[in-house]
Each structure stands twice: as C-alpha cells, then as structure tokens.
Amino acid sequence: MATKPARTGTPPPEAGAAHATPATAPSTEPIILHVDIDAFFASIEQRRDPRLRGRPVIVGTGVIASCSYEARRFGLKAGMTLPEAKRLCPQAVVLQGHAQIYRCFAEKVFTHCRDMAPAVETFLDETYCDLTGTERLHGDPLEAARRLKRAILESTGLTVTCGLGPNRMLAKLAGKAVKPDGLARVTAAGAGAFMRDLPVEQVAGVGHARAKTLRSMNVRTAGELRVLPVETLERLFGAPGLLLHERCRGRDTAVVSEREVPLSISRETSFHRDTADPREIEGMFEYLAGRACRTARELGIRPRTVAVRLRYADGESAERARSLPQPSDTDPVVLALVLDTLARLFTRRVALHQVGLALSNFVRAGAEQGALFEEREAGRRAALYRAFDGVRDSFGHGVIVSGRALHLKGRLAEDEHGFVLRTPSLTR
Amino acid sequence: MRQEPIDKPIAVRADFRGGAVTPIAFRLRGREHRVVRVNARWVDRVPRHPHFYFSVTAESGDVYQLQFQSADLVWWLDSVTLEG
DSSP states (O other): OOOOOOOTTSOOGGGHHHHHSOTTSOOSSOOEEEEEETTHHHHHHHHHOGGGTTSOEEEOSSBOSEEOHHHHTTTOOTTOBHHHHHHHOTTOEEEOOOHHHHHHHHHHHHHHHHHHOSEEEEOSSEEEEEOTTOHHHHOSHHHHHHHHHHHHHHHHOOOEEEEEESSHHHHHHHHHTTOSSOEEEOOTTTHHHHHHTSBGGGSTTOOHHHHHHHHHTTOOBHHHHHTSOHHHHHHHHSHHHHHHHHHTTTOOOOOOOOOSSOSEEEEEEEEEEEEOOHHHHHHHHHHHHHHHHHHHHHHTEEEEEEEEEEEETTSOEEEEEEEOSSOOOOHHHHHHHHHHHHHHHOOSSSOEEEEEEEEEEEEETTTSOOOTTTHHHHHHHHHHHHHHHHHHHHHOGGGOOOGGGGGGBTTBOEETTEEOOSSOOOOO | OEEEEEEEEOEEEEEOGGGOOEEEEEEETTEEEEEEEEEEEEEEOSSSSOEEEEEEEETTSOEEEEEEETTTTEEEEEEEEEOO
C-alpha cells in the first residue's frame, strides 16, 4: 500500500521536518498547492437544486462529463457512456449541464486562490498555486490551505480537495489520496516513501499506452519503475522516458505558470439529431468559429493553427489541423480555413454526431508580422468585429447572427448568450 | 428533473442591504411567489456589466432561476425546474 498522506488536521509523518520549523519562517523547499473542485459539474447542480442532494447525479450527454459521489458508489465515472451508466444506476438523474454557470463558479474559486498565491495556473476544475515563500504572510501552508477551503465553501457552497507538495505532481497526488473534501501534504523528505507503492498509472506522464507497456514488463508500481535504468526508459519512450525516471522518484520540475494565454480555445457540440445537411453543419461551424474568435479577441491573442474535429454517427472520428497564412482572430478568415478543412475531412457518407474546432498556437495581437498589401483590409475587418463585440457585450452574443449560422435559427433554442448548444465546451 | 425555460422579465422584491442583493419574492402570472430559500448565487462577469444569478426555491417547492442584470436594473426569470 502507498503511504497515504494524512487528512485535514493530522500532520502526516513525512511532514515532521516541515512542521518543526516556526510557522512564519520561510521554508527552503517549494510549496505547491493543488486545489481540485470535488465532482465539479454535479456538485454545482446539487447546489442549485437541493432536491438533487444525496441523489446520484450525472452531467453529460452521450457520456458522463461529471457525476456525483453518490453516483460513483454505483461504479459510475467520467467517460462512461450514458446507457452503461443507466444500466448500473437506473435511478440516476441525468442533466445536460450548464457550461456558462460552471465557468462562473470556477472563476469564483480561482479568485480565492489568486488572493492567496502569487502564481496560479488554472484549468477547468482544478488549479495549482505556488505558495513558495508566502509563509510569513499566510503562516503554516496546511493552515492556509484549510482557510482557503473554508472560504471557498462559504462563498460557493462547493467543497475542494487540497494537496500540498514540493512540486506539482506530488501536490496533486497528495490530494488524490484524500478526496473528497480532503487536505493533505507530502514533503520532499517523504516523497520516496509516498510514491513507492503508487500504481504506475498515477505517475504523471504514464497514460494508457505506457502503462500497458510497463505492465507487460511486470512493472506495476512507481517503486518498480525506479528499478529500470534511465537508458531503458529512454529507449522505451524516448525523451518522456527521462521525465518518468525523475517522476517515479517524486521529482517534477514543471513550474506553476500563469497561463494568460490558453493552450487552446475549443468550441464543440453534438447535434440534437445526427445530420449530414451541409447547411446545418456549415452553420454550426460558423457559429462555433465566431464564438472561438470572440474569446481570442477578448484575450488579445490570435491563433496560427485551426483544427477541425468531426465525429460520425457510427462513432468514427476525424481531425485535421492546418495553419493560417497569418495569425488572425477575425471570423471570416478562420471560417474560410475551417470550411476548406471540413470539405477535405468530411468524406464519408455517414451523418455527423458531433463537430468542433480548436484554435491554438497563439501570438499576442499586434505582435505578428502583418501582410503588406492586405493590412488596410485586415484593419477594417478587425474594427468591424471589435464593434460587433461591443454590441454583443451590451446585448448578448445572440443579438448578431451571421450568414450560415442563420440556418441554426429554429433548430436550436436561444438565450442571451446565443444558441443553446447541446454539449458546449470550455476554453482550456 | 425537467428544466423549462421561461426567459421573461419579472417583478422581484429584493433586499439590497449589506452590499448584496437577495431576492425575497417574485410575481409570476399575477401571483406572488415567496422565496423560501436561496440555493445558490453566482455572477457572470463576462458581459460588460455583471449579471447576478440566483437559484431559489419557492413556496411551491419548485426551483427557479432568477437573473438580475445590473446594467439596466432588470430582473429576469430564466427557468423553472420541475420534479419528474
């Protein structure tokens, strides 16, 4: 068994050295706090409607995006198909989800984290906070994390699990051992013992494929992974093998970085009914491209790369990413590439179940080299879309609907945020 | 659970004391519905002026979503969630 870090209030054995120092003295080792919102989407739905509390709740369409701990007792987990979930737990309440509401709650949680830590890296439902050197301000990190949990609970009604460690990986693993609503710390001195018996899949960087390779070699725990020489790991996995050699020893050098620029901006949705109607498909892509470009403009970034994703009704999928001649955040430029990619990608005579696009490889707006002869036209277009953004800020995104997206009118419900998508996605 | 969109402006009696807004009752189809519990509140700060949202339980036991738009000081009834 792994050396499980102690839950709230009980200092773990490994933490002895850290606790022996005065609470206000800065520690010599980095302190990373990982905050994970417990059963995020399902917990919010249970907050919004008290009749759901204590009941198994599933959020998702097609597959489980999130499920409550009551549902997990029946073996349900994220990624499971809904028919399978209903078979295991017929009494589960299935909800389609409200991405905009989840974003508001996540922002509130992240605001508490930013109040406490000088560097915060946020994801959909979790965040890493670098607390290194903040002991004089906040006192003992465990106590600071406890205060953070309390503040989040009071302002949002949500419980979070906090893990403290000398690096990101150990902070996350410390929390994972005490979910839900837990608090635990692993120190650098205790990292070796903590990691030794963990299943190899829990080592950061070991996914399904690498775990399968390692298990075929009878390597089942992080401790057994340590026995493999670094050369063997490099031959097996290439450069990531070098990282695994460090990580199975509890060493991780990844820093907490304020990602002002997201890795990607994704917008995707499934159709209410599988479709091969080009007007509906192109209309949906125009709408998704408009939403993604607006987010990019708000962040002041322009993508170089645009990826198009298709999922057919029979479960097959296709994806292709292409580069724009110049980074651009204006709808028609991105849409032209999206539609051209769609024409090359949508080759099967099968209806589509889901479509999506992702913008990535961003540059700061204004930082890229302009196209010499098209600059005036590009400037006019950028000004036009900034004006659209202003109108939409005041009256809602749905107040302006462009070209092909008009075909969605009457097919999709609308609110002040625009069309109500079946399975909206969030920016990562 | 069945959520039905309503999406219409309504009259709401609210308490603005202490720097926070809390709905107390709202008028729907000529009848006043007293709020017996505010289940959750959240703020959408993406629009230029924030929108304040409330999930409330009315005397009937039904759960409603109310929205207060700070730009024009208007209340909206977004939806009602019914059992079944």
